[in-house]
Amino acid sequence: MDRKQLIIEAATKSFSLFGYKATTMDQVAKLANVGKGTIYTFFKNKEELFDEIISTLIKEMKSAAESSFDPSLSFHENVHRALFKILEFRRKHQLTIKLYEEGKEMGTPAVMDVMEKMETAILNYIKEKVVSAIETGQIKKCDPELTAFVMLKLYIALIFDWEKKHEPLDKEEIAELFEQYIFKGLSN
Amino acid sequence: MDRKQLIIEAATKSFSLFGYKATTMDQVAKLANVGKGTIYTFFKNKEELFDEIISTLIKEMKSAAESSFDPSLSFHENVHRALFKILEFRRKHQLTIKLYEEGKEMGTPAVMDVMEKMETAILNYIKEKVVSAIETGQIKKCDPELTAFVMLKLYIALIFDWEKKHEPLDKEEIAELFEQYIFKGLSN
DNA sequence: GATTGACTATTTTGTTCATTTAGTCATTTC
DNA sequence: GAAATGACTAAATGAACAAAATAGTCAATC
Incomplete structure (x- = not known):
C-alpha cells in the first residue's frame, strides 16, 4: 500500500x-x-504537502485542457472546448472552489500563494495558445499576455462574480458570451 | 451657518x-x-449620515460621467469616456480609495453595503447607455445587464488588477483594448 | 425650540489562560 | 535496521473575561 x-x-x-x-x-x-x-x-511540512497537491492539480488541468485541444480545429473552437473541459473539471474539483473562497474571505497566506501560482500557470497556458493563434493568423495581432489576462478575468467574473447577484450561467451560456464579447465583438 | x-x-x-x-x-x-x-x-444614526454622503458622491459621479458624454461621438467612444471619468473620479477621491481599502481588508458591513450601492449605480448607468445603443443599432443585440457587468469587470481588471503585476496602462491603451476586445472582437 | 454634553447601554478592544495544532523524536514494529 | 508511530513540546489559536471606547439618548441649558 x-x-x-x-x-x-x-x-x-x-x-x-x-x-x-x-x-x-x-x-x-x-x-x-x-x-x-x-x-x-x-x-517537510503542511505547506509542502499542499504544494504537491496543487502542482498535481495544475498538471491535471493542463492535460485536461490539452487533451481537448485539436490543432485541426480553429482557435475559437478550441477555446470553447478547453473552456468546457475546465468548467467540467472545476465542478468535479471542489478543491479549487474551496480554496478560492478561503483565499478571498480569510486571506490565508499559503492559499494566496498557491492561487497565484495557479493563476500564473493558467495565464501562461492561455498565452501560449494565443501566440500560436496569432502566428497562424487565426486571430488579430494582440498582446498575448494582456489577452490571456482579459480572458481569464472575464472567465472568473462570469463564473464567480456574476453568481453573487444572479442565476449562475451554464456552460453553453458562458461559451456563447465568450464568443460574443471576445471574438465577434459588439460592433455592428 | x-x-x-x-x-x-x-x-x-x-x-x-x-x-x-x-x-x-x-x-x-x-x-x-x-x-x-x-x-x-x-x-438617525451613523450609517444614515454615511449613506447621505455616499448618495451625494454617486450623484456627483453620475454628473461627471454625463458631462463627458458627447452624443456626436460613437457609442463605444462615449462608453469609454464615461467609464474612465468614473474610475478617475474614484481614484482622485480620497474617500472612495479609503472605502475601497476598508471594504476589502476589513469587510466593514456598512462599507460593503455602500460599495455595492455604488457598483449598482455604475452598472445601471452603463446598462442604460447599452440599451439605447442597441435601440439605435450601434451595437448588436445583447443582454444589457450582462454587457454592463462585463464592461465594468473588464475596466476594473485593466485599471486595478493589471497594475498589480505590470506597468499601468494609460488612457489611450485602455481605450484601444476596450475597443479591441469588446467592440471589434479578436476574430479574423 | 434648538443645542448640548454628561450619561448609559452596547460594541469593541486588550489580556489572560486553556486548548489546539504543527512539527519532533525516542520508541516500537516488522 | 529502516520505516512507522504517537506521545510530546513549542507555538499558534481562540475562548472568556475585563477594560475602554463609542453610538445614541435625554434632561438641562441657552
Whole structure:
C-alpha cells in the first residue's frame, strides 16, 4: 500500500471539504490511516504537502485542457472546448472552489500563494495558445499576455462574480458570451 | 451657518482620512464644532449620515460621467469616456480609495453595503447607455445587464488588477483594448 | 425650540489562560 | 535496521473575561 499516495488522497479530500486552514495534520493522518510522523517522512511540512497537491492539480488541468485541444480545429473552437473541459473539471474539483473562497474571505497566506501560482500557470497556458493563434493568423495581432489576462478575468467574473447577484450561467451560456464579447465583438 | 452642511463636511473629511469604522461621532461633532446631539437631529444614526454622503458622491459621479458624454461621438467612444471619468473620479477621491481599502481588508458591513450601492449605480448607468445603443443599432443585440457587468469587470481588471503585476496602462491603451476586445472582437 | 454634553447601554478592544495544532523524536514494529 | 508511530513540546489559536471606547439618548441649558 502506497502510504504517500494515501496521505495525498486524504489531504486532498480534507482540503476540498474544509479548506486549508481547517484541515489538521492529525485529521489527515487519521483519514490516511497513518501515523502523523509518517506524513513528515514524505513532506517537510503542511505547506509542502499542499504544494504537491496543487502542482498535481495544475498538471491535471493542463492535460485536461490539452487533451481537448485539436490543432485541426480553429482557435475559437478550441477555446470553447478547453473552456468546457475546465468548467467540467472545476465542478468535479471542489478543491479549487474551496480554496478560492478561503483565499478571498480569510486571506490565508499559503492559499494566496498557491492561487497565484495557479493563476500564473493558467495565464501562461492561455498565452501560449494565443501566440500560436496569432502566428497562424487565426486571430488579430494582440498582446498575448494582456489577452490571456482579459480572458481569464472575464472567465472568473462570469463564473464567480456574476453568481453573487444572479442565476449562475451554464456552460453553453458562458461559451456563447465568450464568443460574443471576445471574438465577434459588439460592433455592428 | 448651516449646521447640517458642517456636519456633512466634517464627516466626509473624517471618513476620507480614517475610514468609516475609525471615524467616531465625537470626532465628527468636534470637527464640525457642534454638539454630538446635534448630529442626531439631522441623521438617525451613523450609517444614515454615511449613506447621505455616499448618495451625494454617486450623484456627483453620475454628473461627471454625463458631462463627458458627447452624443456626436460613437457609442463605444462615449462608453469609454464615461467609464474612465468614473474610475478617475474614484481614484482622485480620497474617500472612495479609503472605502475601497476598508471594504476589502476589513469587510466593514456598512462599507460593503455602500460599495455595492455604488457598483449598482455604475452598472445601471452603463446598462442604460447599452440599451439605447442597441435601440439605435450601434451595437448588436445583447443582454444589457450582462454587457454592463462585463464592461465594468473588464475596466476594473485593466485599471486595478493589471497594475498589480505590470506597468499601468494609460488612457489611450485602455481605450484601444476596450475597443479591441469588446467592440471589434479578436476574430479574423 | 434648538443645542448640548454628561450619561448609559452596547460594541469593541486588550489580556489572560486553556486548548489546539504543527512539527519532533525516542520508541516500537516488522 | 529502516520505516512507522504517537506521545510530546513549542507555538499558534481562540475562548472568556475585563477594560475602554463609542453610538445614541435625554434632561438641562441657552
